[in-house]
Amino acid sequence: MKLGRSHNASLTRTVAFVSAMALWPLNAHAHLISTGLGPVYDGIIHFALTPEDLIPALALALFAGLRGKDYARRVIFVLPFSWLMAGFLGTLTAVPPPASLSWLPLLLVGGMVAADLRLSFGATTTIAVLLGAFLGYANGAAMAQAGPGLRAVLGISATVFVATTLVAAFVAAWQSGWIRIAWRVAGSWIAASGLLLLGWSLMAR
Amino acid sequence: MRFTSTTRCLVLVLPAAFASPAFAHIQPGEAGGFLTGFLHPISGLDHVLAMVAVGLWGAQLGAPAIWLLPVTFPIVMAFGGLLGLLGIPLPGVEIGIAASALLLGVAVMTERKPPLYAAAALVAFFAIFHGHAHGTELPPGQSGLLYSLGFVVATGCLHAVGIAIGGVHRWPVGQVALRLAGGGVGLAGVFFLWQAMA
Numbered sequence: 001m002k003l004g005r006s007h008n009a010s011l012t013r014t015v016a017f018v019s020a021m022a023l024w025p026l027n028a029h030a031h032l033i034s035t036g037l038g039p040v041y042d043g044i045i046h047f048a049l050t051p052e053d054l055i056p057a058l059a060l061a062l063f064a065g066l067r068g069k070d071y072a073r074r075v076i077f078v079l080p081f082s083w084l085m086a087g088f089l090g091t092l093t094a095v096p097p098p099a100s101l102s103w104l105p106l107l108l109v110g111g112m113v114a115a116d117l118r119l120s121f122g123a124t125t126t127i128a129v130l131l132g133a134f135l136g137y138a139n140g141a142a143m144a145q146a147g148p149g150l151r152a153v154l155g156i157s158a159t160v161f162v163a164t165t166l167v168a169a170f171v172a173a174w175q176s177g178w179i180r181i182a183w184r185v186a187g188s189w190i191a192a193s194g195l196l197l198l199g200w201s202l203m204a205r
Numbered sequence: 206m207r208f209t210s211t212t213r214c215l216v217l218v219l220p221a222a223f224a225s226p227a228f229a230h231i232q233p234g235e236a237g238g239f240l241t242g243f244l245h246p247i248s249g250l251d252h253v254l255a256m257v258a259v260g261l262w263g264a265q266l267g268a269p270a271i272w273l274l275p276v277t278f279p280i281v282m283a284f285g286g287l288l289g290l291l292g293i294p295l296p297g298v299e300i301g302i303a304a305s306a307l308l309l310g311v312a313v314m315t316e317r318k319p320p321l322y323a324a325a326a327l328v329a330f331f332a333i334f335h336g337h338a339h340g341t342e343l344p345p346g347q348s349g350l351l352y353s354l355g356f357v358v359a360t361g362c363l364h365a366v367g368i369a370i371g372g373v374h375r376w377p378v379g380q381v382a383l384r385l386a387g388g389g390v391g392l393a394g395v396f397f398l399w400q401a402m403a
Contacts, residue, residue: 051350102350114276181272188276189357192283196353199290199340 039148043155046139047163053135053156054163056105059190060131061164062183063113064124065171071121072168075128080161082132083139087153090140097138100201105131106194113187116180132160242355245339246363251302251397252335256360258309258390259328260367261383264374265316266324273321274328275364279357281329282336286356289340298341299401301334307394313387316380335360 047053057079064075090096109131112119119127136157143152171183246252259278263271288295295301309331311317319327339356370386373379 051354055350055354106350111280114280181276185272185275185361188279189354189361192279192357193350193353195280195283196286196290196340196356197350199287200349200353203290203292 039143039151040155040158042148043139043143043152044159046143046152047156047159052102052106053139055190055193056109056131056135057160057164058167059106059109059113059187060128061167062171062187063109063117064128064164065168066113066116066175066180066183067119067124069172071124072172074121074125076161076165076168078125078128079132079164080157082129083136083160084132084153084157086133086136087140087143087157088150090137090142091144091150091153092140094141094144096141096145097134101134103194103197103201105134106197107191108194110187110190110192110194114184114191115187116184239351239355242352242357243359245342245356246359250393251306252338253363254390254393255302255305255309255331255335256363257367257370258306258313258387260364260369261313261371261386261390262309262324262328262367263364264368264371265313265383266318266321270321270324271368273325275361275368277325278328278332278364279361281332282339282360283353283357285333285336285338286340286353287336288333289337289342292341295334295337298334298338300398301331302338303394303397303401305331305334305394306397307391310387310389310391310394314384314391315387316384 060075060079061072064071109127111117112127136153139156140153143149143156146152175183246256259274263274285295308327312327371383374383
């Protein structure tokens with residue numbers, strides 16, 4: 001009985017301690033989430049939870065996959081490399097580009113997918129370089145301002161490589177008949193979202 | 206060490222006094238996110254019936270209309286949404302939406318098969334009205350991408366529902382059922398038109 005009372009007191013103390021810890025509030029950061037695992041993982045999570053970065057990158061992978069394996073192989077290396085280089089530059093300058101232009105990659109790349117545009121190899125490479133430079137620079141500047149800096153950009157670029165590789169490979173391998181149309185419909189949704197985002201941007205001015 | 210009930214309460218309650226604001230949720234004036242955008246087009250029966258009718262008609266018309274309409278519709282609708290967001294007025298929006306349900310319903314009911322460009326132009330014309338209505342009703346915000354995506358994806362899903370239902374067109378009984386469904390959408394369109402004119 002005495003042992004049981006002691007056990008109850010111990011349990012009460014534990015519950016009180018755990019409840020106190022749970023009640024102790026901390027700020028949540030919607031824009032740059034701290035994983036607690038270091039800047040590389042912060043960068044990975046930032047990319048995964050930022051649709052303005054994630055969707056254009058996946059849309060370009062979709063486009064490259066629709067054009068075939070050669071295009072896909074080119075884009076999956078050029079896009080992350082360009083992203084990384086521009087990210088480094090962004091961390092040095094720490095001056096973010098205008099956020100109101102985030103509609104442009106969505107409209108452009110989504111439109112390319114929807115129209116099933118037959119672009120040349122060189123033109124596709126150029127678009128991959130420009131997209132990586134635009135989004136990578138913005139990421140680099142944001143990471144420099146937020147603190148994680150260069151290592152977060154490294155995490156983002158690595159995630160861009162993995163994500164685009166998976167999507168491009170999947171689309172290149174799976175695009176017969178109806179499925180190709182489904183990819184194009186997805187592109188039209190992305191382009192339409194970009195057009196609406198343009199409206200939001202103009203309205204915010 | 207002995208904890209009295211008062212001490213326990215203090216230990217539990219005091220940390221709450223140190224509460225600082227969390228910023229994970231949306232800021233005032235921002236868009237409500239994907240779910241809010243997704244629910245917006247399906248909250249109005251006039252929109253729902255017209256979108257489903259586009260899918261039904263596409264299924265009746267067959268390829269290439271069956272995939273051309275769902276690809277072009279979201280982009281044209283988004284253009285209408287852009288006009289609405291910018292505050293550019295479009296006369297007779299509600300009448301246009303009601304007329305879309307009526308005419309698309311009649312097209313399905315009568316199995317009308319116009320040339321592809323005419324079908325695409327008709328659907329695109331109505332898409333502007335639907336987009337404009339959504340654009341003017343969208344909540345103001347700075348980061349509307351998820352809202353926009355939800356809004357577009359919901360519209361696309363309604364088309365997909367129409368196309369899936371339209372799959373019954375391959376059977377004679379299904380063709381009759383589709384025509385009846387088209388008649389129902391047309392009747393609802395008459396009701397919406399009466400409401401819009403009143």
